[in-house]
Amino acid sequence: MLNCKDVSKLLSESLDRKLPFWTRVRLWMHLGMCRLCWGFRRDLMHIHRETRQHADEIERDVHEAEGKLSEESRERMKRLLAPPQS
Amino acid sequence: MDELTEPTHKALQPITWVDQHGDYLYRYAVSRLRDGEAAEEVVQDSFVSALRHAKQYAGTGSERAWLLGILKRKIIDYVRERNRTSNLGDDDVGDLSEVLFDENGNWKREARAPGDPPLDALERQEFWRILRDCLETLPSRQADVFVLREMDDQNTEEICKDLQISASNLWVLLYRARLRLARCMKSRWQQETS
Numbered sequence: 001m002l003n004c005k006d007v008s009k010l011l012s013e014s015l016d017r018k019l020p021f022w023t024r025v026r027l028w029m030h031l032g033m034c035r036l037c038w039g040f041r042r043d044l045m046h047i048h049r050e051t052r053q054h055a056d057e058i059e060r061d062v063h064e065a066e067g068k069l070s071e072e073s074r075e076r077m078k079r080l081l082a083p084p085q086s
Numbered sequence: 087m088d089e090l091t092e093p094t095h096k097a098l099q100p101i102t103w104v105d106q107h108g109d110y111l112y113r114y115a116v117s118r119l120r121d122g123e124a125a126e127e128v129v130q131d132s133f134v135s136a137l138r139h140a141k142q143y144a145g146t147g148s149e150r151a152w153l154l155g156i157l158k159r160k161i162i163d164y165v166r167e168r169n170r171t172s173n174l175g176d177d178d179v180g181d182l183s184e185v186l187f188d189e190n191g192n193w194k195r196e197a198r199a200p201g202d203p204p205l206d207a208l209e210r211q212e213f214w215r216i217l218r219d220c221l222e223t224l225p226s227r228q229a230d231v232f233v234l235r236e237m238d239d240q241n242t243e244e245i246c247k248d249l250q251i252s253a254s255n256l257w258v259l260l261y262r263a264r265l266r267l268a269r270c271m272k273s274r275w276q277q278e279t280s
């Protein structure tokens with residue numbers, strides 16, 4: 001029998017590799033009986049989906065106000081990008 | 087929008103990059119690196135590198151997308167560099183599984199909160215605010231692999247190659263990161279609502 005610690009590990013690994021068939025069977029058997037692991041899986045999957053699907057739009061919209069280059073580095077970069085004086 | 091309507095073949099305008107794309111690239115870099123100074127550094131490196139390789143710009147995609155592609159590469163270089171100096175031992179500190187499970191591998195009593203609202207009940211903006219806070223509390227290497235894997239959707243082989251770690255090493259790091267994040271987000275949320 002898998003214990004909850006094993007299951008939490010396998011749930012995470014299942015997001016990164018295909019688990020062997022019998023491992024998956026044992027995983028689902030445990031999940032069918034264990035409310036706590038089921039709850040953990042739900043949170044894990046939500047974090048997984050949300051971060052993949054919305055990371056970029058969040059950078060654009062929500063954090064618009066916070067992130068700005070400092071004036072100093074802005075000037076420095078502009079100097080670096082200016083066409084050479086002839 | 088206007089990027090789409092522009093003529094497909096156009097010259098780059100390096101002099102306008104800072105005003106046009108600087109803050110966008112900076113925000114992107116901060117979200118991945120969680121460090122303002124590091125973000126400024128990679129943005130500057132990207133501009134310099136873009137200028138040097140301007141001839142390689144095919145002129146078919148938008149200028150911004152092209153610069154973002156260069157920035158992504160610079161971010162990975164930066165992450166690799168900063169993880170080279172941290173040793174793996176640090177990550178054991180971040181292994182919550184020792185705390186959350188008893189000797190038989192069952193969830194400990196304090197890990198069981200009946201009536202825990204699931205994280206998917208969080209509103210999107212709340213979710214991201216809490217996620218961001220919690221990412222900061224992770225050991226830096228764990229946070230780095232999480233960002234590369236989940237936010238950037240890189241495949242595991244690439245990450246292993248970039249960070250020069252084995253696949254099983256990566257799985258362990260990702261497991262610790264996810265476990266810690268899930269716990270942190272949950273308790274942060276409970277604190278706020280109670």
Ligand SMILES: [Zn+2]
Binds near residue numbers: 003004007034
């Ligand atoms: Zn369980």
